[in-house]
Amino acid sequence: MTTLVIDNVVAGYTRADMILKGVSMTADAGEIVAVLGPNGAGKSTMLKAVTGQIAVREGHVTLAGRELTGMKPREVVANGVAYVPQESNVFATMSVRENLEIGGTVDRANVRPRIDGLFARFPVLAEKRHDAARTLSGGQRQLLAMAIGMMVEPQVMLLDEPSAGLSPKAAHEMFAVIREIAASGVAIVLVEQNAFDALQIADRAYILAAGLNHAEGTGAALSADPDIRRTFLGMH
Numbered sequence: 548m549t550t551l552v553i554d555n556v557v558a559g560y561t562r563a564d565m566i567l568k569g570v571s572m573t574a575d576a577g578e579i580v581a582v583l584g585p586n587g588a589g590k591s592t593m594l595k596a597v598t599g600q601i602a603v604r605e606g607h608v609t610l611a612g613r614e615l616t617g618m619k620p621r622e623v624v625a626n627g628v629a630y631v632p633q634e635s636n637v638f639a640t641m642s643v644r645e646n647l648e649i650g651g652t653v654d655r656a657n658v659r660p661r662i663d664g665l666f667a668r669f670p671v672l673a674e675k676r677h678d679a680a681r682t683l684s685g686g687q688r689q690l691l692a693m694a695i696g697m698m699v700e701p702q703v704m705l706l707d708e709p710s711a712g713l714s715p716k717a718a719h720e721m722f723a724v725i726r727e728i729a730a731s732g733v734a735i736v737l738v739e740q741n742a743f744d745a746l747q748i749a750d751r752a753y754i755l756a757a758g759l760n761h762a763e764g765t766g767a768a769l770s771a772d773p774d775i776r777r778t779f780l781g782m783h
């Protein structure tokens with residue numbers, strides 16, 4: 548069954564200027580769906596519309612048939628959608644453990660077992676549990692940001708440029724973690740500037756341009772398409 552459906556969404560920051568002019572996409576449980584496109588295409592805006600941070604003016608967002616359109620961000624999270632923003636995605640002066648506790652506030656009863664589960668899954672976070680998040684490496688910080696999202700045991704995880712600022716090695720490790728999260732049954736929507744690497748791990752991808760769907764296909768098909776390679780991947 549399709550997990551997340553984004554259907555013809557029109558949204559923007561002011562009524563006069565709709566950045567998204569009718570964007571549609573789906574993401575199934577266990578699938579990695581990459582969202583690519585040039586700067587300003589509306590990729591981050593699309594994630595903000597899905598999570599209720601900006602109003603959806605037209606169209607719908609549903610999760611397993613349930614309408615998310617019009618919900619407040621907190622309700623969207625409580626309904627199974629975790630969102631990891633590109634910046635300010637951890638509390639720098641708080642410890643790793645405190646960050647995870649905050650991630651669990653929508654479902655307080657399960658905070659302890661979930662933190663224990665995440666520490667077992669990501670030993671590097673367990674080792675640093677008492678350290679302030681600002682002392683983590685870029686890759687570890689991104690891992691913590693994703694783990695905060697995992698605290699709600701989401702059905703869908705929306706990731707905004709998780710590889711930004713990471714070394715190639717750290718980005719590679721982070722993509723491996725994303726794959727593992729998807730393999731556990733979570734639908735991943737992955738907004739990335741790093742289009743080439745995103746297409747390597749994506750089951751499917753959408754390319755947005757100027758607030759509209761421009762192309763879609765499997766990661767392999769889009770990587771092989773000469774026009775896509777030239778225009779969006781900077782390859783010849």
Ligand SMILES: Nc1ncnc2c1ncn2[C@@H]1O[C@H](COP(=O)(O)OP(=O)(O)OP(=O)(O)O)[C@@H](O)[C@H]1O
Nearest residue numbers: 560561566584585586587588589590591592593740
């Ligand atoms: N908070 C905001 N208020 C007003 N306009 C905004 C805001 N955030 C983004 N925009 C505008 O919305 C448009 C789409 O931005 P968005 O961040 O969604 O693009 P993107 O595809 O994610 O690209 P990038 O990779 O550059 O982030 C841009 O023209 C941008 O200037």
